[in-house]
Structures are given as C-alpha cells and as structure tokens.
Amino acid sequence: MFGEILLDRTLASFTVCRWCLQRLSAEVFRLLTTFRRRQHSRRFVIAVLSTILLYYLLLSTISYTRRPRKRKTPPILSHFMFESMHGNVNESSNFTKQIWVFNNSDAERIYLYANLLQKLPWKANPQHLDNFRRELNAETNVSTDRDLILTQTNVQLDQEMPCYFDTKKSMLKYPHFVATKDFMSTLPKESPLKGKRYEKCAVIGNSGSLKQSTCGSQIDGMDFVFRCNGAPLEGFVTDAGKRTDFLTFNPSILYKRFGGLVNESMIESYITFMKQYDSMVWYPCFGSRQLVEPCIKAISYHDQVDSRLVIGHPSHYVSIWEFWKRRGLRKKPSTGLYLVSLAATLCNEIHLYGFWPFPIQLHEGKVQETAYHYFNNLPFTSHHSSDSEFRLLLQMHMLGSVNLHMGTCTQ
Ligand SMILES: *[C@@H]1O[C@H](CO)[C@@H](O)[C@H](O)[C@H]1NC(C)=O
Ligand SMILES: *[C@@H]1O[C@H](CO)[C@@H](O)[C@H](O)[C@H]1NC(C)=O
Ligand SMILES: *[C@@H]1O[C@H](CO)[C@@H](O)[C@H](O)[C@H]1NC(C)=O
Numbered sequence: 001m002f003g004e005i006l007l008d009r010t011l012a013s014f015t016v017c018r019w020c021l022q023r024l025s026a027e028v029f030r031l032l033t034t035f036r037r038r039q040h041s042r043r044f045v046i047a048v049l050s051t052i053l054l055y056y057l058l059l060s061t062i063s064y065t066r067r068p069r070k071r072k073t074p075p076i077l078s079h080f081m082f083e084s085m086h087g088n089v090n091e092s093s094n095f096t097k098q099i100w101v102f103n104n105s106d107a108e109r110i111y112l113y114a115n116l117l118q119k120l121p122w123k124a125n126p127q128h129l130d131n132f133r134r135e136l137n138a139e140t141n142v143s144t145d146r147d148l149i150l151t152q153t154n155v156q157l158d159q160e161m162p163c164y165f166d167t168k169k170s171m172l173k174y175p176h177f178v179a180t181k182d183f184m185s186t187l188p189k190e191s192p193l194k195g196k197r198y199e200k201c202a203v204i205g206n207s208g209s210l211k212q213s214t215c216g217s218q219i220d221g222m223d224f225v226f227r228c229n230g231a232p233l234e235g236f237v238t239d240a241g242k243r244t245d246f247l248t249f250n251p252s253i254l255y256k257r258f259g260g261l262v263n264e265s266m267i268e269s270y271i272t273f274m275k276q277y278d279s280m281v282w283y284p285c286f287g288s289r290q291l292v293e294p295c296i297k298a299i300s301y302h303d304q305v306d307s308r309l310v311i312g313h314p315s316h317y318v319s320i321w322e323f324w325k326r327r328g329l330r331k332k333p334s335t336g337l338y339l340v341s342l343a344a345t346l347c348n349e350i351h352l353y354g355f356w357p358f359p360i361q362l363h364e365g366k367v368q369e370t371a372y373h374y375f376n377n378l379p380f381t382s383h384h385s386s387d388s389e390f391r392l393l394l395q396m397h398m399l400g401s402v403n404l405h406m407g408t409c410t411q
C-alpha cells in the first residue's frame with residue numbers, strides 16, 4: 001500500500017523529468033544544428049545560455065519534487081519493525097503504521113538476518129559440509145594433521161620464520177625469527193590432533209549475544225569445543241559453558257591483560273588465569289615479529305598449567321586466509337572464521353554460538369543492545385569484515401553445513 005504511493009510519486013516526478021529531458025535535448029539539438037549551418041557566434045552564445053538555463057530549471061524541478069517527500073517521511077525507529085513482528089502489537093494498533101521503511105539499511109539488514117535465523121529450522125547437510133572440506137583440502141596446500149601446529153617435522157632447524165601481519169618494510173627492518181635448536185626442542189614431535197575426528201563440535205565466538213543465552217549446557221554436551229582468544233570461563237558458564245578442547249590465545253592478550261609478562265606479578269597473574277583451562281591452547285606466535293618472543297615466553301610456563309600449549313604454524317593461517325581472500329573477503333579472517341574452517345576438517349557437525357556481530361539483537365521479541373564481547377565492555381572494532389563473514393556463515397547455515405545458533409537455548 002505504501003509501496004504503491006511511493007511508486008506513484010516516483011513515477012510522477014519521473015514523468016516530469018522525462019518531459020524536461022525530451023524538451024532539453026530537442027532544444028540543444030536544434031540550436032547546435034542551426035549553429036553548424038550558419039556559423040553564427042551570437043546564436044552559439046544563445047545556445048549555451050539556454051542550455052545552462054534549461055539545466056538549472058531541470059535541477060530545480062528535481063529538487064522541488066524531492067524536498068517535500070523528504071520532509072513528509074517521519075523519522076522511523078527501527079524498533080517498530082521488530083516489535084510488530086514479535087507479537088507486541090494489539091488490535092487497536094494501526095498495522096500499516098508499524099510497517100514502514102527502515103531509517104537505515106543497517107537496521108533493515110539486521111532485521112532480515114534475525115528473522116531468517118529465527119524462522120529457518122536447521123537441518124544438517126553432511127554433503128555440503130563434506131564439499132566444503134574437500135574444497136579446503138584441495139585449494140590449500142596445508143593439512144590440519146600436518147600443519148596446524150608447529151612440530152619438529154614441519155619446521156627445520158635454522159629455518160627463518162616470517163610473520164604474516166608484518167609488511168615487507170618491517171620484515172627488512174627486523175631480522176626474522178630463526179628456529180634454533182632450543183626452540184625446536186620445545187615443539188611436539190607430531191600434532192596432538194593428528195588423525196582426530198569428532199562428531200559434534202562447537203565453535204564459540206565471543207559476541208555479546210551469548211549473554212543470557214543459557215546455552216552453556218548445550219555447549220558442554222558437544223564432543224569438541226573451540227574457543228577464541230583467551231575467552232574466560234569463570235563467571236560465564238551458564239551462557240557460554242566451560243568445556244574447552246581448543247583455545248586460541250592471541251599474543252596481543254599478553255599485553256592487554258598481563259603487561260607483556262614483564263615482571264613476576266604479571267607472570268603470576270597469567271599463570272593463575274591459565275589454570276582455568278585444561279585444553280589445548282594454540283598461540284599464533286608468528287603474526288607480528290614484535291610479539292614472537294613474549295609469545296614463546298608465555299609458552300615456556302607450560303609445566304605450571306594444566307593445558308597443552310602449542311604454537312600455530314604461520315603457513316596454515318596464511319593458507320586459510322588466502323582461501324577466503326580468493327572468495328572476496330577483504331580483511332583478514334577473524335579467529336572465528338579461521339576456527340570454522342579448521343572445524344570443517346575435524347568435525348562431522350559444526351555448531352556456532354556467539355557469532356552475532358551487530359550492536360543490536362532480538363532477545364525474546366525485544367530489541368536489545370549487544371556488547372561486542374560477552375565478557376568485557378570493549379567497543380566494536382573493524383579489524384575484520386564481520387558483516388561479510390556473517391553473511392557467509394548465514395548462507396552456510398541455510399545450506400546445513402554449520403548451525404548458527406541465535407537467541408536462547410532450550411534444554
Ligand atoms: C534509526 O533509528 C535508531 C533507533 O531509534 C536510531 O538509534 C538511529 O540513530 C536512527 N538512524 C538514523 C540514520 O536516523
Ligand atoms: C494497545 O495499543 C494502544 C495504542 O498503542 C495502547 O494505547 C493500548 O494501551 C494497548 N493495549 C494493550 C492491552 O496493550
Ligand atoms: C491507520 O493510519 C492511517 C494513516 O494515518 C489512517 O488513514 C487510517 O484510518 C488508520 N486506520 C485505522 C484502522 O486506524
């Protein structure tokens with residue numbers, strides 16, 4: 001109904017413009033041909049002046065037809081849409097007042113995503129997941145068994161290890177880390193995940209949408225649980241669970257939370273923090289040259305913690321990054337997307353929790369602000385293409401290759 005009214009208005013202004021354009025081109029054509037025939041400069045000046053005048057008239061017609069429409073469109077709260085779609089509207093409300101264009105395209109997109117996810121029942125499609133796995137294996141020259149973790153077989157003594165986030169310039173400035181004998185002796189003989197396959201895996205993103213989700217026991221019921229970037233367990237078990245089999249630990253966390261391990265008290269708090277895990281902890285040490293030594297230092301406390309501390313192989317990350325880059329992902333993949341790609345090679349069914357990357361969400365039919373992380377108050381960042389990654393995962397959800405869990409979990 002509103003669509004028709006808008007269409008009518010657009011048609012009307014379009015008709016006016018078309019009339020103007022026809023007149024304008026006829027006039028210009030006539031004047032130009034006259035000018036060519038007679039070569040008269042006064043006529044030329046008149047032609048130019050009338051063209052300018054006609055353009056001016058045309059422009060003012062367009063802005064005239066636009067201006068009142070802009071003023072008449074009320075500022076529409078995206079909230080209306082959400083509320084009307086979730087039963088918070090009674091008979092006496094004017095339905096068509098609730099349905100209106102969104103005030104911005106972000107609100108519209110979030111609305112569409114949320115509704116798609118809530119209304120589509122998920123059905124696993126092992127064939128699609130298998131195809132994804134085969135594509136990954138065929139197009140990346142790395143394998144999870146051989147290259148996910150640095151081992152004594154996939155690194156050679158005295159091998160130079162470049163860092164993938166460093167620019168060519170900084171790589172020239174700082175010497176590459178070289179795999180010394182001492183370093184080699186800290187590496188495992190082979191990957192602890194070699195030959196392992198799991199039935200149901202969960203990858204836990206760190207989105208604030210996990211708050212009040214009560215998904216903890218569902219997550220703990222999985223066969224293998226991946227977590228990102230040192231996500232804390234204590235205090236969040238009801239919503240995020242506690243089972244952890246594979247945790248990534250970005251070396252920048254050593255600076256953000258543990259002062260770069262510069263003194264005993266910082267080392268102490270790092271070791272205390274690590275005691276909450278009993279899993280494999282995977283440190284991507286070779287991202288940035290400056291973080292390599294602190295990262296290796298963090299791993300050197302392995303006998304004081306219960307977890308098995310391992311180092312990520314830079315080629316594995318780069319290979320997955322390039323896989324997604326070839327598919328149009330502009331920025332580096334988030335740890336979440338990296339883990340989803342990894343899970344595809346290890347698991348028969350993939351469940352994603354906490355992957356909602358937007359600042360608002362639907363919670364029990366109400367619009368709520370969402371934090372970036374469920375465990376702290378960090379602001380939203382744009383290091384990754386969260387929106388593109390989400391669109392990708394949403395499509396994989398629809399194809400049944402991953403299950404993107406949203407909202408609250410029922411037991
Ligand atoms: C759209 O509406 C939301 C919700 O009221 C508001 O926070 C936001 O500023 C509005 N955006 C624009 C572009 O008007
Ligand atoms: C129904 O909506 C009208 C208009 O928004 C409001 O005044 C009224 O209180 C509502 N009634 C109930 C029962 O919610
Ligand atoms: C709904 O709102 C429109 C526009 O404001 C009005 O013309 C119409 O009468 C209203 N309908 C009802 C049932 O209130």
Ligand SMILES: *[C@@H]1O[C@H](CO)[C@@H](O)[C@H](O)[C@H]1NC(C)=O
Nearest residue numbers: 140141142147315316319322
């Ligand atoms: C994988 O391929 C890239 C180029 O695509 C190459 O630079 C790299 O050395 C290869 N790695 C291995 C382990 O073969």
Ligand SMILES: *[C@@H]1O[C@H](CO)[C@@H](O)[C@H](O)[C@H]1NC(C)=O
Nearest residue numbers: 258259260262263264265266
């Ligand atoms: C240890 O280092 C941190 C961070 O640099 C500093 O805030 C703290 O005061 C230091 N503690 C001691 C005991 O030196």
